[in-house]
Amino acid sequence: MLKRGWWIIGIISVGICFSCKKNNEQEEQFPFRLEGVSVNGTADGFAYADVGPLPVIRLNFSTAVDRASVSQGIRLVHGEGAQAAMEVDYEDGDKTVSITPQERLSSFSQYELQLSQALSAAEGGTLQNPLAVKLATAIDSVDKFDRVSDEALLTLVQRQTFAYFWDFGHPVSGMARERNTSGDVVTTGGTGFGVMAVIVGIERGFITRQEGYDRVHKIVDFLHTADQYHGAFPHWLDGNTGRTQPFSAKDDGADLLETALLMQGLLTARAYFDAAGEQALREAITTLYEAVDWDFFRNGEQRLYWHWSPNFAWEMNLPITGWNEGLIAYVLAAASPTYSIAKTVYDEGWARHGAIRNGNSYQGIPLPLGPDGGGPLFFAHYSFLGINPFGLTDAYANYETQMKAHTAINRAYCIANPGGFYGYSEDCWGLTASDDINGYMAHSPTSDNGVITPTAALASFPYTPEESLKALHFFYYKLGDKLWGEYGFKDAFSLEDAWFADSYLAIDQGPIIVMIENYRTGLLWELFMSVPEIKTGLNKLDFSSPTL
Incomplete structure (x- = not known):
């Protein structure tokens, strides 16, 4: 022992x-x-x-x-x-x-x-x-739930996770609460994930199309009255009033990346709700997107900045530079018909003239982009809920290769388990940002304290389908009595510390339901990549893809 x-x-x-x-x-x-x-x-x-x-x-x-x-x-x-x-x-x-x-x-x-x-x-x-x-x-190897087919299990996970956004959506704004204990605090980026989850809910028969349309319309109407800063939204809003809820002392204004994640979801919804009687929603979404002054967030430089505050201006001083979850901001900025950025902003600000490249091998797997070990797995999820990385290339990388390598490295690291954490295995893996036994932490191969986050493996289904399925079986059948709950899988756990979070986070639940659907049908990828502005933006940045 x-x-x-x-x-x-x-x-x-x-x-x-x-x-x-x-x-x-x-x-x-x-x-x-x-x-x-x-x-x-x-x-x-x-x-x-x-x-x-x-x-x-x-x-x-x-x-x-x-x-x-x-x-x-x-x-x-x-x-x-x-x-x-x-x-x-x-x-x-x-x-x-x-x-x-x-x-x-x-x-x-x-x-x-x-x-x-x-x-x-x-x-x-x-x-x-x-x-x-x-x-x-010890872990009890007895199944905690009856075995069902893998297709039925995937649907169950999607249905239960969808409930976080549907049943727990804010009653006034319809937006997604930051977490299950957030009260009236709603999250901008998480709402973008939630809008995409609504589309999955309609297609899977969890709700009717009219119910989904009404919810998205409610969200969009609310956003038209909420605080905006040069067209961008804050990280958090009060779900009743639409007023800014500061994320930190000086983060009391625009959050451009959260806004980008919101727009990713809204433009996907605009493509989905394509009936003649749904035109008002489409137009309202277009108005929100075209109001974002992406060019302003350059602050006169060849890069995009994450934050701007009416009280502290650019004092947060955090540029959006690769490689991380921020690609979607540059794509949407290049795609904007009103406040577009030039390709040089992408090359200098995001790709840093190629410094975005990695090229080293980790666990014997070459990594095209990003930090040592790949970083937390949400880098492979947030921008790619809508952007389809399969067959996507540009001057800096093959993004299908990047996503698969990043995920495989993360899993291989957990199997190798250099930290000797109890419970890590080929079935129990996945390091990303989540709640933690000590608060909150961006877990990765270079920042590991024994905490596994279900969204890491489950949102990676498109990249590692067999390996993610093994993780799903373990999380549900073996740990389900402690890890499975009202809104799907709890946020994180540590077998090392015998600790299971009692929380659900919108930004972790959303990628689970969306990426499982992309694995099963490619639905969200197909919708987002069909958006005319997105095609324009990707072409402007010299991306190649079978969908362009």
């Missing part, structure tokens, strides 16, 4: 000492101490991992235990505080106490066998300081 480092660090040093006596003579006469601990025959200190559901825990004391004190002095407690009933046996003249739970312990949970000062020796004396043996139960 392997120790988990966090336990070793976190366990308070425990002294096993003589109980307080009236005099030193009594202490010497009745020494009472714990001399050894073993779990299922393995002695490994005070922390044990991979523990089975019915462990045998043996406690070896220096002298006989007072049996009457055991019920109060030894307790088996679940991490959530509930006490588990125990069977207690005695050996070696009551100097060895054997503990076994009466019922099977929950899989992949934390327990403590707690020894308190109430525990005493038969001849007198107690443990002066309490101590605990920490147990982490």
Whole structure:
């Protein structure tokens, strides 16, 4: 059984000492101490991992235990505080106490066998300081849900994930809440993902076309009244009023990349709602897109900037430069019929005259673009919910090769597991930005703390279909009792720390439903790549694609 480092660090040093006596003579006469601990025959200190559901825990004391004190002095407690009933046996003249739970312990949970000062020796004396043996139960290999066909499972994942955007959409604005605890705070980019999810919902029969049209129209009408800055929207809005909710102290104005992700979804919807009676929605979306002053966000330079604030102007000073999730901003900017950018802005600002290239190999896999190890996997998702990377090339890369390599490197890194994190395997992989046991973190091969995020593997279905399916099976069938919930898969988990998030994030749920659909039918890719302005923009930037 392997120790988990966090336990070793976190366990308070425990002294096993003589109980307080009236005099030193009594202490010497009745020494009472714990001399050894073993779990299922393995002695490994005070922390044990991979523990089975019915462990045998043996406690070896220096002298006989007072049996009457055991019920109060030894307790088996679940991490959530509930006490588990125990069977207690005695050996070696009551100097060895054997503990076994009466019922099977929950899989992949934390327990403590707690020894308190109430525990005493038969001849007198107690443990002066309490101590605990920490147990982490193993993954239960039993399926948590009945097996269904893979097609049915993909539909189930899409349906449940869709509910985040549909059932949990803001009642006034229709926009996507940032996360399941956000109240009235709605997210611009996540709403773009949500609009694309609505299209999937219609095509999959989760809602009617009219219901979907009404929801998107509601969102668009709200956006026409919401705060805009040179046509761009802030990262967060109040879903009731449309007023800006600052993302940080100086991020209280436009967020160009969030706006780009929103426009990606809206232009996809404009292509989808193509009936004569749906013209008003199409025109309203066009008005929003054409109002974005992409050229303004150059700040007079040959690059796009992420933020602008009415109070702090350009003080955030964050250019959108490759390689990351920002390609969509340059494509939409080049495609704009009103405030277009020149190709030189793309070449200098995004591609940095070719410095965007990587060319090194990681895990034996050549990586065309990006940071060492590829970076978090959302780089391969956000811009490519609409942009089809298959067959897409330009002067800097073959984007199909890039997406497949980035994903394969991420998975291969998890399998190699240089950090030695518990649970990583060919079925349990995927590093990207998500909630984290310590807050929020952009996980990647160069920034890894044992947290796996389901959207990483599941939104990669188009690139690694067999490998993503294995991950889906593991997440749903093996971890589903802890990872699957009302709105699909919870945001993240760590088998290393026996931690499962209780959160859902729009920017993680959206890519799951959209990219699974792109894998199954190519629907969102077909719609977005059919947009006339997008064809113009990609051609302007000298992209080649079978769809152009």
